[in-house]
Amino acid sequence: MPTKVRRRSFDDDPFTIMLAPPEDETPEQCEVRLLLEKEAKEISASIDEQLGKERAQQRKGPKPVKVLLLGQSESGKSTTLKNFQLMYDSKARIVAFRAERASWRAIVQLNVVRSIHVVLDVITRVEVRQADEHSPPPSPCVDADLSTLKLRLSPLIQVEEVLMQRLIPSGPDKSDAARLAQLTQIPYELRPRGVTREVAVNSAMQWKDVFTRLVGSDRDSENAVNWDDPHDPGVVLHALADDLKALWSNQTVQALLVQQNLRLQEAAGFFLDCLDEVTSPKYIPSDDHILRARLKTLGVSEHRIQMTSGGMTGSISRDWRIYDAAWAPYFDDMHSIIFLCPISAFDQVLAEEPRVNRLADSVNLWTTIVSNKLLASTNIILFLNKTDIMKSKLESGIKLVDYVNSYGTRPNDFENASSYLRKKFGGLFREHSPSPRVFYCHLTTVTDRKSTQLILANIKDQLMHQYLEDASLLA
Ligand SMILES: Nc1nc2c(ncn2[C@@H]2O[C@H](COP(=O)(O)OP(=O)(O)OP(=O)(O)O)[C@@H](O)[C@H]2O)c(=O)[nH]1
Numbered sequence: 001m002p003t004k005v006r007r008r009s010f011d012d013d014p015f016t017i018m019l020a021p022p023e024d025e026t027p028e029q030c031e032v033r034l035l036l037e038k039e040a041k042e043i044s045a046s047i048d049e050q051l052g053k054e055r056a057q058q059r060k061g062p063k064p065v066k067v068l069l070l071g072q073s074e075s076g077k078s079t080t081l082k083n084f085q086l087m088y089d090s091k092a093r094i095v096a097f098r099a100e101r102a103s104w105r106a107i108v109q110l111n112v113v114r115s116i117h118v119v120l121d122v123i124t125r126v127e128v129r130q131a132d133e134h135s136p137p138p139s140p141c142v143d144a145d146l147s148t149l150k151l152r153l154s155p156l157i158q159v160e161e162v163l164m165q166r167l168i169p170s171g172p173d174k175s176d177a178a179r180l181a182q183l184t185q186i187p188y189e190l191r192p193r194g195v196t197r198e199v200a201v202n203s204a205m206q207w208k209d210v211f212t213r214l215v216g217s218d219r220d221s222e223n224a225v226n227w228d229d230p231h232d233p234g235v236v237l238h239a240l241a242d243d244l245k246a247l248w249s250n251q252t253v254q255a256l257l258v259q260q261n262l263r264l265q266e267a268a269g270f271f272l273d274c275l276d277e278v279t280s281p282k283y284i285p286s287d288d289h290i291l292r293a294r295l296k297t298l299g300v301s302e303h304r305i306q307m308t309s310g311g312m313t314g315s316i317s318r319d320w321r322i323y324d325a326a327w328a329p330y331f332d333d334m335h336s337i338i339f340l341c342p343i344s345a346f347d348q349v350l351a352e353e354p355r356v357n358r359l360a361d362s363v364n365l366w367t368t369i370v371s372n373k374l375l376a377s378t379n380i381i382l383f384l385n386k387t388d389i390m391k392s393k394l395e396s397g398i399k400l401v402d403y404v405n406s407y408g409t410r411p412n413d414f415e416n417a418s419s420y421l422r423k424k425f426g427g428l429f430r431e432h433s434p435s436p437r438v439f440y441c442h443l444t445t446v447t448d449r450k451s452t453q454l455i456l457a458n459i460k461d462q463l464m465h466q467y468l469e470d471a472s473l474l475a
């Protein structure tokens with residue numbers, strides 16, 4: 001969800017933290033550094049263990065091409081996987097993917113309601129301060145019209161609960177399949193009680209079926225929704241459409257969000273800019289909306305795709321396995337790791353550890369991965385992701401140098417900032433790789449299908465080519 005802008009000190013520079021612990025570090029800085037080091041050791045040990053197990057196994061038949069999507073939470077792993085699916089799944093699977101629009105519709109609705117919940121919470125906090133005679137009146141203050149609007153929108157909270165209950169099954173056997181996880185983008189100090197957690201699911205749970213059943217039995221997209229169901233969340237959202245739009249365009253609301261540095265537009269699952277569309281009576285999400293929908297992944301999910309690559313000697317088809325590995329490190333005999341770093345998170349902290357800057361965390365994980373000896377021959381591709389948000393942040397005046405001190409006096413624009421970060425990540429790659437290898441790096445916005453699919457198509461061909469080369473060397 002939204003981000004909070006906070007000035008950080010020199011020693012918070014993620015690259016400085018990685019490369020040289022300051023001599024005069026404070027106890028707090030020392031604690032953060034030790035935390036990062038501990039995490040790095042644990043990840044490294046886990047990689048060794050996984051790879052050890054894999055080596056011990058004898059495999060038969062042609063090996064599948066294995067790609068691991070790795071990165072911190074909200075870095076864009078599942079969105080990249082969705083792009084792969086939309087591009088390369090079999091026709092039948094793509095039809096099935098699109099037929100799941102009814103389920104994604106529920107996720108978009110949940111995303112909308114969550115954003116509204118954040119706004120309502122901001123209003124409530126101001127109302128509480130207004131009612132307190134002992135504290136100075138807040139500015140701007142919430143007028144009677146806005147309070148009434150808030151009351152009229154209260155049925156949404158119930159919609160949120162209904163949607164969450166569907167996603168999070170009760171019962172001990174399902175407890176690992178879905179749960180509530182901390183929202184990562186709400187500034188730690190601003191996290192209100194009701195909206196601090198977000199729904200997370202893993203691949204073992206048939207959450208899509210839950211919603212398809214909820215809205216109808218026909219799995220074919222539009223027909224899957226029972227438009228006459230009075231309990232469908234879409235009915236409430238449609239009835240409240242004018243109030244939702246009035247709330248989002250309310251000047252006091254906008255002023256309060258600016259005042260609290262809550263940048264909802266940059267949050268995951270932001271749909272308040274297209275309320276007309278998402279609250280329309282027959283709303284069905286487009287592919288683009290599915291890419292933007294936010295649903296946290298739990299654990300590791302594996303996706304299999306049959307990919308074909310053409311060449312001078314005819315086409316070759318191979319089974320690809322793409323792993324979406326959330327935080328838990330999961331290493332197999334991967335051909336390639338696509339490492340996602342959401343560079344726009346340079347001014348944010350981790351949900352689970354508010355003392356750790358999100359860019360520092362990515363730098364830490366990156367260094368751990370590239371320095372692992374057992375991954376020395378793995379093809380590692382870096383996606384410096386969320387470039388669209390990075391651009392708008394820099395344009396709004398948030399300064400990279402406030403968080404990455406080594407950025408110095410360079411211009412605070414996207415071109416300079418992105419090439420600086422690319423150089424820094426490349427430097428760590430070259431410095432820490434056990435043996436020399438090529439640094440592949442792309443600036444990405446994985447919610448943008450066109451540009452992402454071009455990059456993925458190149459990666460596919462490159463990996464297939466390497467796969468064939470390896471196979472012919474072994475033959
Ligand atoms: N604007 C923008 N949003 C993005 C971009 N990449 C991902 N997102 C959005 O950010 C949110 C998080 O992306 P996910 O793909 O769910 O991230 P993840 O790495 O799978 O996160 P976890 O499942 O928590 O590990 C989603 O709502 C995406 O639509 C991007 O480049 N730009």
Ligand SMILES: [Mg+2]
Pocket residue numbers: 077078079295296297324326
């Ligand atoms: Mg995910």
